[in-house]
Amino acid sequence: MKLRHLFYILAFLQIVLLVLLFYFAAQSQNTLLYIGEGVVVVVLIFLVYFYYKVLKPLDTIGNGMDLLNEQDFSSKLRPVGQQESDRIVQVFNKMMDQLKDEKLRIQEQNRFLDLLISASPMGVVMLDFDEHITLMNDAAKRFLEINDVERVLHQPLQEVDSPLAQEVARIPLDNAETIRLSDSMIYRCSHLSFMDRGFAHPFILIESLTHEVMKAEKKAYEKVIRMIAHEVNNTVAGVTSALDSVSDALVNIPNTDDLREVMASGSERCLGMSQFITRFADVVKIPEPQLQDIELNQLVLGCKLFMESICADKDIHMTMNLCEGENKVHIDPILFEQVLINIVKNAAESIGTHGEIIITTQANAIEIADNGKGISPETEKKLFTPFFSTKPNGQGIGLIFIREVLMKHNCTFSLRTYPDGLTRFKIRF
Secondary structure, three states, X not given: OHHHXXXXXXXXXXXXXXXXXXXXXXXXXOHHHHHHHHHHHHHHHHHHHHHHHHXXXXXXXXXXXXXXXXXXXXXXXXXXXXXXXXXXXXXXHHHHHHHHHHHXXXXXXXXXXXXHHHHOOOEEEEEOOXXXXXXXXXXXXXXXXXXXXXXXXXXXXXXXXXXXXXXXXXXXXXXXXXXXXXXXXXXXXXXXXXXXXXXXXXXXXXXXXXXXXHHHHHHXXXXXXXXXXXXXXXXXXXXXXXXXXXXXHOOOOOOOHHHXXXXXXXXXXXXXXXXXXXXXXXXXXOOOOOOEEEEHHHHHHHOHHHHHHHHHOOOEEEEEEOOOOOOEEEEOHHHHHHHHHHHXXXXXXXXXOOEEEEEEEEOOXXXXXXXXXXXXXXXXOOOOOOOOXXXXXXXXXXXXXXXXXXXXXXXXXXXXEOOOOOEEXXXXX
16 A cells, blocks of 8 residues: 555655656756656656556555455456466466355355254254353253243352253263263263364263153063063962962861961962052053043142041141132042152151152142252152162162153153252153
C-alpha cells in the first residue's frame, strides 16, 4: 500500500511539473524548458510501465492475500497481462480451487459426523483439556439422566448429579470398564482421546449392554432353574411317595409312632424343597402384563391394608404422600401389586423394627423410601443380579422378580441409599 501511494504522489508531481514546464516554455520559448518537458514525459512513461510491471502484480497478490485471510475460496484472481505475474495468478487460482474442494469435503464430513454422533445409540460426551463437558449427544443425555444440557456444560463430569457420571469420571484415560448400577442398568464405558491439531482431546463413549446381558442372564438361569426343578421335583415326588407308603404300613405296628413322626418330618422337608424350587420357577414363568389405564393412587390405597399388616408386627410406621389430581399409568395391576408388596416387604426387612416407610406418588412415578440400615456402594452394583441376596437365608429372587416385571412395563427404576440416610426405590412409568 505504501509503494502504491508513493507511486501516485510521484505521478501527480510529474504531471504538475509537466504542466508548469509547458506553461513557462510557452511564455519564454526556452530550449531547456522543452528538454525538461521531454524528461518529465519520459519519467511519466516509466512510471506507467512501472505500474503495470510491478504495482499491478503486487496489487493482485495483495488481493489474493485478502481472499485467503477472509477464507473466501470461491473467488479467483484475474490475469494482469504480465507473464511472471500470470503464472503466480494461475497457481493461486488452482490452489483456491483445491482449498474450496477441501473445505467443502471437511464441511460435509463434519456434517456427517455430527449426524452420526447425534443419531448414535452410543452415548458420546466431549471434554475439554480440563475434563469439563463441552458437548453430549441425545443418548448420553438419556444415560446420564440429564434434561438441561446447558446446566452441566463446562462442569467436571464428577460434579454431574448422576450415578453413572460419577462412575465414569473414575475411569483413567485410555481405559474402558463395564459399570453396573443400582437400577440394574449395565454400561460399557470408555475414556479415550483423539488428536486435533497436535493435541489430545478426551471424550467418553457409553454403550448400553443391559438388554444383551440380561437376555443372556435370563437364558442361563432359566436353563439352570428348569433343570434343577425337573430333578428336584422328580426326586421329591419319589421320596415323598415312599415315605408316605412306609408310614401307612406302620400304622398298625405298635411302638412306631416316633418312626412315623420322623417320616412325616421328612415328607414336610421334601415339600418345603419343592416349594423352594417352585419359587425360582415362578420367576421364569412371569406372564406378559395385561396393560390397563390404572389410577396409581387408588392402586396404592388398595394395597395399603396388606402392606400395613407387614409392618404392624415390627412397629414400622407407614406414611403415604399421594399426589393430587389424576395420576393414571398404563400397567398390569395384579403384577404391579406384587411388585409394590415385595418392595415394602424388603424395606421392612431392612428396617427390622421401629422404623418408617414413606410411599410417595408423583406424575407417572412412585417412590418407596425407608430408614433401614441402607445399601453400601459395593452392594448397589450387585443388586438385581440373579441369586444375589444380602439376607442370610435369601434366595435372590425377589429383586429379580421386581426387575422382570418393571422391565416388561418399560419402567425406569433405581434402588440406592442417599446421603440423607433414606433408601429409595424409585419407579418411573
